[in-house]
Amino acid sequence: MKQSKMIIPTLREMPSDAQVISHALMVRAGYVRQVSAGIYSYLPLANRVIEKAKTIMRQEFDKIGAVEFLAPALLSADIWRESGRYDTYGDDLYKLKNREGSDFILGPTHEETVTLLARDAVKSYKQLPLNIYQIQPKYRDEKRPRNGLLRGREFIMKDGYSFHANYESLDATYNDYKTAYEAIFTRSGLDFKAIIGDGGAMGGKDSQEFMAITPDRTDLNRWLVLDKSVGSLEEIPENVLAEIRSELSAWMVSGEDTIAYSSESDYAANLEMATSEYKPSGKIVTEADLVKVETPDCKSIDEVAAFLQIPTEETIKTMAFKADGELVVALLMGNDQVNDVKLKNYLGADFFDAADEAEVQAIFGARFGSLGPVGLPDNIQIIADRKVQDIKNAVVGANQDGYHYTGANAGRDFQVSEYVDIREVKEGEVSPDGQGVLQFARGIEIGHIFKLGTRYSDSMKAHVLDENGRSVPIIMGSYGIGVSRLLSAVLEQHARLFVNKTPKGDFRYAWGINFPKELAPFDVHLIPVNVKDEEAMMLTASIESNLLTAGYEVLTDDRNERAGVKFSDSDLIGLPIRITVGKKAAEGIVEVKIKGTGDTVEVHVDQLLETLAILTQDL
Amino acid sequence: MKQSKMIIPTLREMPSDAQVISHALMVRAGYVRQVSAGIYSYLPLANRVIEKAKTIMRQEFDKIGAVEFLAPALLSADIWRESGRYDTYGDDLYKLKNREGSDFILGPTHEETVTLLARDAVKSYKQLPLNIYQIQPKYRDEKRPRNGLLRGREFIMKDGYSFHANYESLDATYNDYKTAYEAIFTRSGLDFKAIIGDGGAMGGKDSQEFMAITPDRTDLNRWLVLDKSVGSLEEIPENVLAEIRSELSAWMVSGEDTIAYSSESDYAANLEMATSEYKPSGKIVTEADLVKVETPDCKSIDEVAAFLQIPTEETIKTMAFKADGELVVALLMGNDQVNDVKLKNYLGADFFDAADEAEVQAIFGARFGSLGPVGLPDNIQIIADRKVQDIKNAVVGANQDGYHYTGANAGRDFQVSEYVDIREVKEGEVSPDGQGVLQFARGIEIGHIFKLGTRYSDSMKAHVLDENGRSVPIIMGSYGIGVSRLLSAVLEQHARLFVNKTPKGDFRYAWGINFPKELAPFDVHLIPVNVKDEEAMMLTASIESNLLTAGYEVLTDDRNERAGVKFSDSDLIGLPIRITVGKKAAEGIVEVKIKGTGDTVEVHVDQLLETLAILTQDL
Structure with a gap:
């Protein structure tokens, strides 16, 4: 793909209204543009990332027998009245009327829609279990939309629903989803935890939340990518490091949730749900007078x-x-x-x-x-x-x-x-399983799975005949992934400060992205430094063609811009591999740079594919 | 895919509220369910068709350098006020307020959104041309939603927009889209015409509409698929043919547009825009008194x-x-x-x-x-x-x-x-190019391309600097395909009456679908007649596995249902190839049926892949 044909409006500065690094970078790197508060256009780069996330999800859901469908976003208020949520959901619900004056909502979630579908389409326990999902925009009129795609008013959700004749079947599908979610978030390059969550909001019982962990702002090794001109962290002078630390800490910590997890066991829960060990004191005390x-x-x-x-x-x-x-x-x-x-x-x-x-x-x-x-x-x-x-x-x-x-x-x-137990736990208390003490971390909720039970099938009378011919409510589960929020979570973890040293010996650092391999909008950023050099452009075209044939997705910067602008945009866009066609083009030699490590290697085009095959293995 | 895992709620009868055959069949065959008037859920089968249509479109748009993005559906009224359409669009526009009381709309189309994007992201003629598209739900509060997906209130559109520095560039992209649309509709198995359309609605000038032609209800050869038990049309008794003709004519003609086309030239226009040859009479007459x-x-x-x-x-x-x-x-x-x-x-x-x-x-x-x-x-x-x-x-x-x-x-x-010229042309008048006479046909509008010119860039002040450094409005085009409506148009053309003769000699006919190859939700319907026959089920599993390996998409009817129910559902679902694992399973022999012709052939599983390769070439 020619870069001149994409709309990638990179900015020279961080947008002044962004408080978290993911929001700042996705705007600055030309991935998204805000249309109104909490409502964004996904420009071509972001759209590609969203489509890659969809592909990963579809592949993993195929494995657990989930089938994709698509419900409307514009929903009659009637079915939300049946479930009772039309009145209880609160001010976040977008309400509108159609031309006949009937009440409608914009769906923030689709339990009612699928319960209605199951009520009409499923008559017998023999048709169960069923497991369906969709990927579509959802709507929540957030009081305070903020932080880019982290808390938007229109956002993309994957929402899945399962229908069962018994609880064992629900448990099995719930566990399948847990497995699928772990695979999806791992493939998305995320550091995450599955924790005990609050099922109450969806009217359910058991639930688990999947949290992308907010990275430690003080760990320079994870944030800095050193150019070969820099060498090692030790070579950066302390005053520059102080500036860098200050730059890192200037960005707001993004995770809105606090996770309490055990230092020793695998216990982990949302602070909202976390408990700690309780042992009655057993002390006997004489009662005094009141x-x-x-x-x-x-x-x-x-x-x-x-x-x-x-x-x-x-x-x-x-x-x-x-x-x-x-x-x-x-x-x-x-x-x-x-x-x-x-x-x-x-x-x-x-x-x-x-x-x-x-x-x-x-x-x-x-x-x-x-x-x-x-x-x-x-x-x-x-x-x-x-x-x-x-x-x-x-x-x-x-x-x-x-x-x-x-x-x-x-x-x-x-x-x-x-x-x-109605108290909030404190850091350092003993984990409820008695193993280790509770530690806190901040995280972004990227997924949530719920055992709904019969919350919706009861109120909406979605029944099937069981083995004995009795009418029983369908048992349900629901399973969500915040797809647009996932993009923000990935950028929170994959934002990097790229550090280099000028020929004069000055240290420079600039924000950019190191996209995880499976979500990157393209695999390779191919950069001819001088688009007026015909020989270099022919080499570029030949490399592009070979890479495409080999299955790489390539973004070619065909713009007539200075090298500095091209490299800086390339760091912002954040593709895993950069190939520069520069001064040695005439000799057939190009430079390959690994975005995540800053490592570079000069390669003859004849060895390019082999080299890439090796280099990309470790990404 | 196991049929028991899909939600395919087929019905025994045509739904009583359907007037056109596509609407009746997509409900009866379990493709869609209405959620409220003009608003549908796409069940797994329809979702697969929609995804296939998206794939075709993406492939063809890639060829013309169009880049996908995704805008929100919930749009601030402010930008529609800038263009002036907030007040002129009429009652079809869904309007709502957010929690702060600001006015919003649900986008029926996105000229304003992309004009805003171009205004912000494009500064110089050097960045042009650009060509972007998206595929997303659109909203129109139709006065009379009807006929399934043909006229809905929430519907899926592909909308593309191009931006140019001069009209030659607009013309080139407009022609590229015409080529892409012709490829898309051809691959979708549609009989269609590109005709002169009314650009006025979008504020544009030149426009072409792409019309799926409503098929002739009297042409039995195109509607009937004869089972091998029937042989030929001639063997069907006249009283049965009369019934069939009556069944065909009972369905409402779906096309809401009338196309006037020349009997000899390639002139074709929407009746709204059609002209005929006009030659002044030149007669000289003495003026009488008033x-x-x-x-x-x-x-x-x-x-x-x-x-x-x-x-x-x-x-x-x-x-x-x-x-x-x-x-x-x-x-x-x-x-x-x-x-x-x-x-x-x-x-x-x-x-x-x-x-x-x-x-x-x-x-x-x-x-x-x-x-x-x-x-x-x-x-x-x-x-x-x-x-x-x-x-x-x-x-x-x-x-x-x-x-x-x-x-x-x-x-x-x-x-x-x-x-x-303000009159409506009549059938039989001379074509405006003087070649042939005008004939009328009915059609469904499935695509529309417009040269918008500066309609939006003028009102919204989306300017770029031209070669001379002057600020000039961006020249635009817009290009739409009704994706959900396309599904209806395909069913209007690919609905079939399947005719067979019972062993007793009675003729039966039933509605079904013969899906075009590239849009069919699966390639092959694999039907084990008796799911309790272990040998047959093992053969079925082996065939399924071989077909998947060979790249076929397979729907396997694993339901414990009577053969009659399975075959009837198979005709309704309408996959191009049916493979029946029946009585000869023990010998390794299965029956392959071509849905579109009714032709069947018995094949040994060892020759199955070769046979399918040959049979599917002609689909």
């Missing part, structure tokens, strides 16, 4: 504990929430943080939010700083974190501004509905 | 001519229109019909419709049956068809209900602004 004490100006747990001269672990924090319209009270030990997702999932709530302080004050008689569980109306559900059961003679708010109780004990002074 | 005569109860031209005992060719019909808010009068000879498109294009109007009778009556003083050009206010533009200049001493409405003038003459009694 005494109301004045705690003036003590708003926080720390202030109360300091004022009363006790450890924070002897206080109970009382928080109030609204879950589907009901007031719910949560108790936590001292400075433990509530994990909203755990509490919401425990309650099985669709709507969940902090309670309004005015409402709380009307019921409790006090403001947030002085809430407590003693003396609350019987109809208020009190959920306590597991660790709360170890606190005897606790300090709790007295439901009177400026006062707390000491000596409060569950069972005697207040009733706990249930002790459950 | 006389008002009573024409009681004469509402039509025929009634007036009969009452006055003159030929209709001596009358002038006067019609009133509103073009962009202005009243315009059109004059036609006798019973000639006005061609709205020609008149609208001549006027260069965005809005064009018949005038309201009440408004007309207020200005003319008469109702529609008695309108005439005599005595109209000077500011009303009067456009006459060319043939009107041959009518001397004409009869025209007197602008008084129940009265006409005789002896009316242009120039003396009324003023004509211009004589232009």
Whole structure:
């Protein structure tokens, strides 16, 4: 492909509105252009990457018997009313009316559409299991679209759905998808983890998230590609390295999710779902009397504990929430943080939010700083974190501004509905399997698999006849990959700083990309330095033709531009191999450069294919 | 691919709401399912056809240097306001608001998006020409969605756009697209014509439409596929043939466009644009006096001519229109019909419709049956068809209900602004090139290419610097293919009635499909008749494996169903080759059937690949 025929509008500078490196590079390297907030055009380079990702996915899904289909994006609100999601999905749902005034939405996901399809097309357990997927634009009217393709309003998703007559079959397909996802992300060149995820959002139970790990900003060896003029990291002066470190740390860390993983076992979970080991203290303590004490100006747990001269672990924090319209009270030990997702999932709530302080004050008689569980109306559900059961003679708010109780004990002074794990884990706690301690990493969610069970087939009445002729709801799974987001995740991990030294001895560094082999828009960037040199251009044409015949995809920079512009654009575009047809063209010698290592080798065109075959093996 | 893993919900009967055969068959054969009016899910079979069409298109566009990209479907209204189309496009445009209340549309086409892209990415004539295309869902809120994928509200389009520094370059790319389109439609197995089209809708000038020709319902040879049990058409009894003819004619003719083409030359045009030869009569006639005569109860031209005992060719019909808010009068000879498109294009109007009778009556003083050009206010533009200049001493409405003038003459009694071709041609008129006479056919528009010129670059200020450093608007072309509609057009032409004779001697016929080779979802339908016969199933597996290795795409009917159900589904699904593993499986002999001819041959599996290689050459 001639570069002059592609639209690759590279920029000299990073776009000023980009905060993460993937966003900056995909705009600067001419891969995408924003059309409106969170909505992008995929220019020819990005379109090729998306198509390569599709090919990888199709190959891996073929292996697990998944069949591709294509649903519309414009969906009648009626089927979303059947599932109940039309009203509960929230403001992210694009709603519109057609010319007759009927309500429609732009699909953010397609559980309803496929449930309807299965309801109509599948009558008997004998037709199951089925496993279908599609790749198409999805829509979410994000409150704050940001970071390029990481959080867009129109984005490309692969969404798969499976239908089963029993849970064993669902488990098998769920595991197949896990295998397929691991193959897809590995082939996409990603460092990723499969972790325990929150299935609640899709109405499901078991779920796993696939997280692209945000790379360490301090590890220069992974970020820098040294030109042969530089030699080694040691040769770069400290002031240049300091600049480089500062450049690296200037970019925002992209992962919006925190992953808690064990230092020793394979336990890994989204912080939203992570737990740590809990062992009851078993301590026996004599119950003291309940005494109301004045705690003036003590708003926080720390202030109360300091004022009363006790450890924070002897206080109970009382928080109030609204879950589907009901007031719910949560108790936590001292400075433990509530994990909203755990509490919401425990309650099985669709709507969940902090309670309004005015409402709380009307019921409790006090403001947030002085809430407590003693003396609350019987109809208020009190959920306590597991660790709360170890606190005897606790300090709790007295439901009177400026006062707390000491000596409060569950069972005697207040009733706990249930002790459950609702706290957010902290780094360094023991992994729930008892092996190793929890460590945190940041990651980008690129895939998610869910066991939906009968969430949709129940509400939409998608039933089949089972072996005994009874009508039973179809059991379902759903499986997503953020395809456009995958491109961002790849660039977060494959952005590089290319460092070289000028003949005068100055060090230069510039951002670029080292695309993983299977996703790169082309395999080879073929660069004739001087397009007016006829001999060199004939050699270029002959190399291009030979490479194409050998199955390489080639981008040929046929532009009449300076060598510096061509090389700089080539680093930005980021193809794995660069072949330069330069001064030795007359001798039939070209330069081959491996983008990822900066290694270069001069090769005679007669040996070019053999050399490439060897060099590309290791990519 | 195992048939049990695909979702192919075939139906026993034609769907009752389908009026055209393509719609009926694509639902009955399990290719698509309607989700809401004009909005379909492409089930796995249809998705494969769509993907094959995409592959064909990509191959042909590669040849002409067109590069694929992908724009969003959700577009800011702002850019459509820049082009002016936000307000003029009409009720077909889906409009919605995002959460901040900004106006958006769902793109029915992407001229604005690419013009914006070119405005930002292209600065100099040196970067031109460029030629890009995309394949994506498009949206039109059709007043009356109908006939399956023929007129949908969400549909798949290939839309291409080219950008040029001069008109010669536009002409070259336009011609490249014509070549590519002809290759694409030929490979899609379509009988089609490239005709002169109406470019007005896209704001363009030259345009060509590609029309899939609606096949003749009376030509039994093209519709019937005779099983070997039938032998020849002559053996079918007349009462059965009568039934078959009635079945064929029961389906609505699908083409919404009428094509006027020459019986001898290659002239062909959409009826909207068609002209015929016009030679002025040159007759010299003495002008008579203008006389008002009573024409009681004469509402039509025929009634007036009969009452006055003159030929209709001596009358002038006067019609009133509103073009962009202005009243315009059109004059036609006798019973000639006005061609709205020609008149609208001549006027260069965005809005064009018949005038309201009440408004007309207020200005003319008469109702529609008695309108005439005599005595109209000077500011009303009067456009006459060319043939009107041959009518001397004409009869025209007197602008008084129940009265006409005789002896009316242009120039003396009324003023004509211009004589232009605004009439609808009739079958049998001489072709405009003087060669042959016009014949009419019905067709489905499957492609359309336009020379847009500077329609969008002017309004959206997409300029480049030319060779002299002057800022000039980019010259553009746009090129569309209705990809989902293409599937309907293929089925209109490749639907077949499969006829066989039962052992008892009864004739049966049933609808099915004979898919063209390159678009068929699979190449071969492999049917083991009895899935409980282990030997036959082993042979089936071995054949499947050999066929896949040889590069065939195979659908294997692994369902435990009766042979009749399997064969009937196979005729519906319509793959080019059917291989039946039946009673002679133990001997290694299978039956190969060519779907399009009904020819069958028994083959030993050892010769199967060779036989298929020969048989599929002719498909």
